[in-house]
Amino acid sequence: MGRYAVLVTGPAGSGKSTLCTSLLTHAQTTGRNLHLFNLDPAAENFEFKPTVDIRDLIGLEDVMEEMQLGPNGGLVYCFEYLLENLDWLDEQLGAFEDDYLIIDCPGQIELYTHTPLMTRLLTTLQQTYQFRLCSLYLVESNFIDDVNKFFAGTLSAMSSMINLDCSHINVMSKMDLVKRGETAQRTKGGKNKRELDRYLDPDPLLLMEEANASSNPKFHALNEAIVQLIDDFSMVSFMPLDATDEDSVGSLLSHIDHAMQYGEDEEPKEPKDMDMGDFEDA
Numbered sequence: 001m002g003r004y005a006v007l008v009t010g011p012a013g014s015g016k017s018t019l020c021t022s023l024l025t026h027a028q029t030t031g032r033n034l035h036l037f038n039l040d041p042a043a044e045n046f047e048f049k050p051t052v053d054i055r056d057l058i059g060l061e062d063v064m065e066e067m068q069l070g071p072n073g074g075l076v077y078c079f080e081y082l083l084e085n086l087d088w089l090d091e092q093l094g095a096f097e098d099d100y101l102i103i104d105c106p107g108q109i110e111l112y113t114h115t116p117l118m119t120r121l122l123t124t125l126q127q128t129y130q131f132r133l134c135s136l137y138l139v140e141s142n143f144i145d146d147v148n149k150f151f152a153g154t155l156s157a158m159s160s161m162i163n164l165d166c167s168h169i170n171v172m173s174k175m176d177l178v179k180r181g182e183t184a185q186r187t188k189g190g191k192n193k194r195e196l197d198r199y200l201d202p203d204p205l206l207l208m209e210e211a212n213a214s215s216n217p218k219f220h221a222l223n224e225a226i227v228q229l230i231d232d233f234s235m236v237s238f239m240p241l242d243a244t245d246e247d248s249v250g251s252l253l254s255h256i257d258h259a260m261q262y263g264e265d266e267e268p269k270e271p272k273d274m275d276m277g278d279f280e281d282a
């Protein structure tokens, strides 16, 4: 079997840790063997004990106290420390029977969009440990109110995709907060589903019309350029996710498997129960 790792990224509170738990629960019920790798040095509690945990190497609180750093500087320090101590990672990644890691990442998106630290870690996983990688970028459905927020979410997802340089899936999380039914009223904490469906797989032309209708004409050329960019990178579509729904989590896992070509290099199994005598006289 090959080695696979899924990087669960996205802004703070977008549902990364909840998704990791849901993926592990789903794996348990379907008899698959997934391991949790906690890459968030500030994480507190986990429903599943991580198989690999950066907090065993370094914790954010200690760094902030000892190095007199704030939370963001402290996080960068933790990642630099990890990259300087790859022998620790080597020990941790040692030998699982089949490697399929779900990596729960911190919510500071600068790590994927502004610094090369995460990219360096991924390069190590790919080149030294032969992992196939897939990154997920979660954007909260609640955040996508209008076309401008859709642009903001999509552009940060794109920036992360380019920086991380591996197969990539955009995910719109917390879809259960979206009101079902076409006549549902918009309420606090919930939106009309039809309203949001436009942003799951939108038509670029409609996006541009919507953006132009709500902005000053001097920004129309910019809107056009953004829509063109999003379209060129095929970044427009988001996979809907309700982490509380088994089918939704299963469907996302199938997409991830497909993106990493999971299982394609598995050796064909010997047909153990076949009586070879059946063929001898043929």
Ligand SMILES: Nc1nc2c(ncn2[C@@H]2O[C@H](COP(=O)(O)OP(=O)(O)OP(=O)(O)O)[C@@H](O)[C@H]2O)c(=O)[nH]1
Residues within 6 Å of the ligand: 010, 011, 012, 013, 014, 015, 016, 017, 018, 019, 040, 105, 106, 107, 108, 173, 174, 175, 176, 177, 241, 242, 243, 244
């Ligand atoms: N309704 C609903 N709530 C969710 C879902 N996923 C996550 N949440 C809630 O959103 C909040 C944040 O979820 P987390 O999983 O901790 O988010 P995170 O991205 O790991 O957050 P950080 O690690 O702080 O960046 C929690 O209160 C979750 O219960 C979902 O699919 N539906």
Ligand SMILES: [Mg+2]
Residues within 6 Å of the ligand: 016, 017, 018, 040, 043, 104, 105
């Ligand atoms: Mg988390």
